[in-house]
Amino acid sequence: MLKRSFESCRLPKDVRSVNSTSSTRDRILGTAEKMFAQRGFDGASLRQLTSAAGVNLAAVNYHFGSKEKLVEEVFRRRLDALNANRLAALHKLAGGEATLEQVLAAYIRPALELSHDGSGALFMRVLARAFAEHDDSLRRFLSENYGHVMRQFTSEFARLLPHLGKSELYWRIDLVTGALTHAMSGFGMIQRKGDVTEQEHLEQTVQHLIRFAAAGLSHP
CATH class of the missing domain: 1.10.10.60 (Homeodomain-like)
Structure with missing residues (x-):
């Protein structure tokens, strides 16, 4: 029975x-x-x-x-959700009324939240490898699948920073993205103190990076 x-x-x-x-x-x-x-x-x-x-x-x-497709799926598993969260945050902002800091928050916060997640933190090292190894097929995959996300953010930055030429804007966005990647890696000098919670440290990182990026992007 x-x-x-x-x-x-x-x-x-x-x-x-x-x-x-x-x-x-x-x-x-x-x-x-x-x-x-x-x-x-x-x-x-x-x-x-x-x-x-x-x-x-x-x-x-x-x-x-194939191994190439496996590599792509490793990225897709993380980046699909990350970029969906970025676009959702961007689309919540009122058209034409969002501030530079709000657009930066939509770009920065989802990425830092992923990096502070236990499983997502490991992916940051994979992402760093992608930048370091200059894999053309992987770069093409990332551009084809996620380039539209960067174009939407770039369009918003261009609207908010009309004093910048196209080339200068691209330079500054690239440097902001580099700073974000560095912050996501967790290898910097600023480490979480024992009396600060993970959530508090995340929020501090988000706010510092937004202020830093806003100053760099908006400088004459």
């Missing part, structure tokens, strides 16, 4: 299969993110990755098709 009761509570075979597939895919992505952060994209081989994830090469090929 007890055995039959357990059997009746088991998930249907097709549901178990979906859960197993999702679990395998997520395990591969999590392992890949960790290894790419530690060893870089070229330094982490598929053989090492599959061994660490406890799967075979066929599983990687089934879920992703």
